[in-house]
Structure formats: structure tokens, C-alpha cells
Amino acid sequence: MTPMLSMRDLRKNYGALKVTDGVTLDIPPGELHAIIGPNGAGKTTLLSQLSGETAPDSGKVVLDGQDVTAMPMQARVRLGLARSFQITSILPSFTVLENVATAVQARSGSSFRFAAQVAADRVLNDEAMGYLDAVGLADKAGRIAGPMSHGEHRQLEIATALATRPRMLLLDEPLAGTSGREADLLVDLLQELRGTLTIALIEHDMQAVFALADRISVLVYGRLIASGTPEAIRGDAQVRAAYLGDEEAAHA
Numbered sequence: 056m057t058p059m060l061s062m063r064d065l066r067k068n069y070g071a072l073k074v075t076d077g078v079t080l081d082i083p084p085g086e087l088h089a090i091i092g093p094n095g096a097g098k099t100t101l102l103s104q105l106s107g108e109t110a111p112d113s114g115k116v117v118l119d120g121q122d123v124t125a126m127p128m129q130a131r132v133r134l135g136l137a138r139s140f141q142i143t144s145i146l147p148s149f150t151v152l153e154n155v156a157t158a159v160q161a162r163s164g165s166s167f168r169f170a171a172q173v174a175a176d177r178v179l180n181d182e183a184m185g186y187l188d189a190v191g192l193a194d195k196a197g198r199i200a201g202p203m204s205h206g207e208h209r210q211l212e213i214a215t216a217l218a219t220r221p222r223m224l225l226l227d228e229p230l231a232g233t234s235g236r237e238a239d240l241l242v243d244l245l246q247e248l249r250g251t252l253t254i255a256l257i258e259h260d261m262q263a264v265f266a267l268a269d270r271i272s273v274l275v276y277g278r279l280i281a282s283g284t285p286e287a288i289r290g291d292a293q294v295r296a297a298y299l300g301d302e303e304a305a306h307a
């Protein structure tokens with residue numbers, strides 16, 4: 056089966072620092088693949104190379120059989136590769152619905168040019184409402200986005216990413232800064248999305264990672280030291296020594 060996303064010997068240096076050090080990984084269609092590792096391991100930089108914000112020094116990124124390594128981010132989005140950012144990318148003075156409708160419009164581009172404005176708005180808003188419904192924000196569609204809670208911003212970012220109709224979704228710490236009910240709602244949302252989409256997830260919340268992931272890869276100093284099922288990763292002595300032992304001790 057053609058992987059939905061392939062990384063082939065990706066390398067990226069910042070000065071003498073090898074931030075991505077020969078990463079090779081295949082993510083098959085429908086898989087939720089978590090990438091974990093200590094702070095500074097290079098997770099966000101790796102994701103940026105997948106989304107097209109950062110160019111690798113060498114290596115390849117292949118989306119569903121198509122080499123996208125030289126493509127800018129917008130071209131990758133058009134092919135179905137979407138990223139939800141660790142740093143919020145919301146338009147704060149827009150309503151929740153306007154935020155998502157703007158993303159729908161950006162994707163659909165000129166296909167609305169000849170439609171009557173009112174009808175075009177209705178089509179945009181109906182589609183945007185569908186994404187808000189999927190992330191559990193439909194009842195907050197009319198709220199101004201800026202003052203909403205951190206967890207709601209995360210839900211909105213995912214709705215905005217879904218509005219690009221991705222086949223492959225890259226998520227950078229969607230649970231960061233959330234807790235309790237907000238975190239539970241986001242985990243439920245990811246649970247619903249898995250299977251319908253292929254997802255690469257960077258996340259520090261190990262409980263969520265082990266509950267959600269089909270497979271987990273562990274990045275340490277820019278290198279993948281292990282890849283496997285949650286059970287295999289939990290039992291891997293090298294992973295425990297490099298990362299999980301510390302994480303579990305910190306949360307004990």
C-alpha cells in the first residue's frame with residue numbers, strides 16, 4: 056500500500072546542530088501516528104518540513120506517492136496536507152464561523168466568483184458549520200474568536216484545518232495549555248477524526264498519545280530511536296531510558 060506520507064532520510068542542520076538527522080518514516084493511510092520526544096528533540100522542525108514551511112537540507116517528503124519536497128506550503132495544502140499550528144493562527148476579531156468560512160473560501164478560491172454573493176455566502180457558511188459541528192463548536196459559531204478559551208481555540212484551529220479538506224493532518228501539540236474537560240473534548244475529537252484522516256500528532260500528553268496512537272515514533276536529538284505500536288514503545292528499553300522513564304516519573 057502506498058503510504059499517505061513518507062519521509063526519506065530527512066536532514067536539517069541549524070549551524071552545527073543536527074535538528075533532523077536522517078529521519079525515514081512511512082505513515083500508512085488512516086493511521087494516527089504520534090511523534091514524541093523530549094523538548095528540543097526537533098519535533099516541530101520535522102513537522103515544518105512536512106508542511107513546507109521549512110526546507111530540509113536533504114531528503115524527501117512524499118505525499119501519497121507524489122514528491123512534494125520542493126513544493127511550498129500552499130501547494131501542499133491543495134494536495135490535501137494541512138497543518139494546525141502550535142502557535143495559534145486564529146483571526147481574533149472574526150467570529151468563529153467567519154474564521155472557518157474564510158478558510159473554506161481560501162480553499163475554494165474562484166469557484167465562488169460567478170455565484171450570487173448571498174448564495175455563495177450560504178454555501179460557504181453551510182460548509183463551515185459542518186466543520187464546527189465536527190469539532191463541537193457549532194453552538195459557538197457567532198462568538199468572537201479572540202476571547203474564547205485555549206481549548207476552544209484549539210478546536211477552532213482544527214476546524215480551520217479541516218476546511219482545507221485534508222487527507223493528511225499535521226497537529227502540533229493540540230492539547231498544550233488545556234486541561235480537564237477541555238483536554239477530554241479534544242481527545243474525543245481526535246478519536247473521531249482518526250480513521251477518517253491520516254494524522255501525524257506531536258504531543259507531550261503521554262496519556263492521550265498512548266490512548267490515541269496506532270503507532271508512535273520517538274525522536275531524540277533529531278533521530279528516530281524507535282517506531283512501533285504503543286505497547287512496543289512502552290516496553291522499549293532505549294525509549295524508557297531516553298524519554299519515557301523521565302516523563303512517567305515527572306507525572307507520577
Ligand SMILES: Nc1ncnc2c1ncn2[C@@H]1O[C@H](COP(=O)(O)OP(=O)(O)OP(=O)(O)O)[C@@H](O)[C@H]1O
Nearest residue numbers: 069070072074092093094095096097098099100101
Ligand atoms: N530557526 C531556527 N534556528 C536555529 N535553531 C533552531 C531553529 N528552530 C529550531 N531550532 C533549534 O532546533 C532544536 C529543535 O527545536 P524544535 O522546536 O523542533 O524541537 P521540539 O522537539 O519541537 O521541542 P518542544 O517539544 O520544546 O516544542 C532546538 O534546539 C531549537 O532551539
